[in-house]
Amino acid sequence: MNFKRFLSLVVVLTLLIAAVGCSQGQGGSATASTSQSSSSNSSQNKIIEITFWHAMGGNLGAALNKMVENFNKTHPNIKVIAQFQGNYDEELNKLRTAEQSKSGPDIVQVYDIGTRFMVDSGWAVPVQKFIDEENYDTSQLEPNLLAYYTVDNKLYSMPFNSSTPILYYNKTAFKEAGLDPNVPPKNFDEIEQYSKKLIKKDASGKVTQYGYSMAIYGWFFEQFMAKQGALYANNGNGRDARATTVVFNDEAGRNIVNWWKKLVDEGLAGNFGRNYDDTLNAFTAGRTAMFIASTASLKQVLDGVGNRFEVGTGFLPALNNSKDGGVIIGGASLWILNTRSEEYQKAAWEFIKYMVSPEQQLFWHQNTGYFPVTKTVYDMLEMKAHLEKYPQFKTAIEQLHTTPINRATQGALIGVFPEARQTVEKAIEKVLQNQATPKQALDEAVQSINKAIENYNQTIGK
Helix, strand or coil: CCHHHHHHHHHHHHHHHHHHCCCCCCCCCCCCCCCCCCCCCCCCCCCEEEEEEECCCHHHHHHHHHHHHHHHHHCCCEEEEEEECCCHHHHHHHHHHHHHCCCCCCEEEEEHHHHHHHHHHCCEECCHHHHHHHCCCHHHECHHHHHHHEECCEECCEEEEEECEEEEEEHHHHHHCCCCCCCCCCEHHHHHHHHHHHCEECCCCCEEEECEECCCCHHHHHHHHHHCCCCCEHHHHHCCCCCCCECCCCHHHHHHHHHHHHHHHCCCEECCCCCHHHHHHHHHCCCECEEEEEHHHHHHHHHHHCCCCCEEEECCCECCCCCCCCCCCEEEEEEEECCCCHHHHHHHHHHHHHHCCHHHHHHHHHHHCCECCEHHHHHCHHHHHHHHHCHHHHHHHHHHHCCCCCHHHHCCCCCCHHHHHHHHHHHHHHHHCCCCCHHHHHHHHHHHHHHHHHHHHHHCCC
16 A cells, blocks of 8 residues: 555544544544553563553443453553543544654554554554464354454454344333334334334323334444344455445345434434434333444433333344344454553463453453353353343343344445434435435435545545
């Protein structure tokens, strides 16, 4: 790749992601320094200090910091300095700036849709290198997660905080409406039927409880494409060969937007906009009886609802009877950068192995809602007791294990995914606001994204 051309791409994409704004995840501003840590010069008791950039704020950040603290206590020769860098988009912007001067961290957490860019950047050492060197057993890890982060037969990064979308519903409202509280809707038709029974209005006719709601979030659109077994981009979602176009303006894409608009137009679904938390808060406040959200939000939902009503969870609803359909994993993974010598890279690998160990993944799951990336966690008595106490957590796990691994469910790899997701959200907004038909909006979105992909591919010389 021509370095000057790639550098120009970095500048362009930095501006694009800055325009995208906060991703649906952790908010806040970065306060951590990007300065490099230095290791001790003592040859006898040398301590290798490595810097870890992450995007976990709030309760997620607290859990992560506890894991880092435990690692440092149990690994006296390695010290990990964890630094919160804001949300995923902000973090990736800072990484681009830092890597231009080779002053980046040793480990960085990058969200799923940053995978293609990270591979193309050349900034990372594939974790496959360390796996092969010590014959690390990857069979203990969830195969769906490995499939997402494997590019050209190499595992580039280690899955860490992984999630899928699930249906949340108000069991108490179901009972009041005469619906079975243990049988959530399985498809779009049932969501419509259930919503007609769940909707509530006051004396003036104002809706006080919608049947269903869903934030205008591009990730959900991608998930419903995969649920139909449909591709988001050409060339096998960019996995058989580099993607050159997105192809979601087909029947599968129109199915999603048509169904979404129908529920909103009929007054059955609430539209709380593009802010993910606004829809979540509407559910916890009882303003909507069902909504779609990440399994990583489960603890937040349960805490927000408290004792006001009982929360149930179900699989992501289907649009058709495709046996190839399923969900795509979301969240983020851990990347080892080539900023410093192999000594630091190996220390980073030790930290990553610790973070995906059964004990740490149990702690992470219990305190966040992200499901374990390590299968052996399910054999632990503590995990079995946790799932018995909080059966809502089982849904995402069962959904993951029943999802077939294919090009649709692996998810797309495109270098301009942050921009693409934003473009799709704008298209959906236009449709819901009667500014365009589903076909018009999706055709315009595809045209815009394809131009961005073309520019990206040309810049990196592909």
